[in-house]
Amino acid sequence: GDSVTQMEGPVTLSEEAFLTINCTYTATGYPSLFWYVQYPGEGLQLLLKATKADDKGSNKGFEATYRKETTSFHLEKGSVQVSDSAVYFCALRGGSQGNLIFGKGTKLSVKP
Amino acid sequence: DTAVSQTPKYLVTQMGNDKSIKCEQNLGHDTMYWYKQDSKKFLKIMFSYNNKELIINETVPNRFSPKSPDKAHLNLHINSLELGDSAVYFCASRYRENSPLHFGNGTRLTVT
Numbered sequence: 523g524d525s526v527t528q529m530e531g532p533v534t535l536s537e538e539a540f541l542t543i544n545c546t547y548t549a550t551g552y553p554s555l556f557w558y559v560q561y562p563g564e565g566l567q568l569l570l571k572a573t574k575a576d577d578k579g580s581n582k583g584f585e586a587t588y589r590k591e592t593t594s595f596h597l598e599k600g601s602v603q604v605s606d607s608a609v610y611f612c613a614l615r616g617g618s619q620g621n622l623i624f625g626k627g628t629k630l631s632v633k634p
Numbered sequence: 635d636t637a638v639s640q641t642p643k644y645l646v647t648q649m650g651n652d653k654s655i656k657c658e659q660n661l662g663h664d665t666m667y668w669y670k671q672d673s674k675k676f677l678k679i680m681f682s683y684n685n686k687e688l689i690i691n692e693t694v695p696n697r698f699s700p701k702s703p704d705k706a707h708l709n710l711h712i713n714s715l716e717l718g719d720s721a722v723y724f725c726a727s728r729y730r731e732n733s734p735l736h737f738g739n740g741t742r743l744t745v746t
Contacts, residue, residue, distance in 0.1 A: 554732065565638070565724055565737030566677075573732075609675055620731045621667075621682055621689075627675040 528625035545612035657725030
């Protein structure tokens with residue numbers, strides 16, 4: 523079945539460092555891909571998405587490009603801030619019901 | 635104004651009890667969901683429901699049952715609570731198939 527694999531955390535960075543969180547997927551067809559962010563004590567929020575190959579989703583300085591050839595959707599940010607500390611989930615919309623399938627989440631901690 | 639609201643935020647109860655978690659969305663969305671997030675942050679879909687059908691993840695014990703009095707509400711009832719039920723439960727909704735999910739802030743259930 524469809525699945526999402528993302529790098530295990532936690533990831534600890536200093537402020538202004540470059541961030542990459544890897545995400546790869548397995549799916550039939552061409553699913554839509556998403557990154558969600560969960561701040562402490564809150565629910566998940568959509569960060570960005572891409573619906574077809576070579577699309578680049580971007581928001582709040584974060585970017586991810588839908589790479590069909592490598593079945594990847596890596597999240598990147600050029601300069602992280604303390605306020606970016608959260609858990610990040612890669613997800614795809616797949617399956618017969620079109621439900622979201624989440625990766626296991628990657629916790630990011632940014633130190634000042 | 636919270637778009638997807640869950641109550642209670644925290645729920646501590648003993649094994650064997652029956653409890654309910656309420657969820658309401660004021661977004662006019664057609665489909666609502668319940669997710670379970672374990673201590674390692676792994677998210678698993680439990681149910682999806684719209685006014686046409688209820689779809690149950692086959693791995694969810696039948697002690698869990700969703701009840702929807704109307705389109706804006708999807709409550710989660712849990713019978714005979716077990717220690718392993720301790721987790722954070724998230725309600726979510728979406729407008730239609732390609733729309734993003736909107737999550738509530740979660741209910742932390744602790745079974746002692």
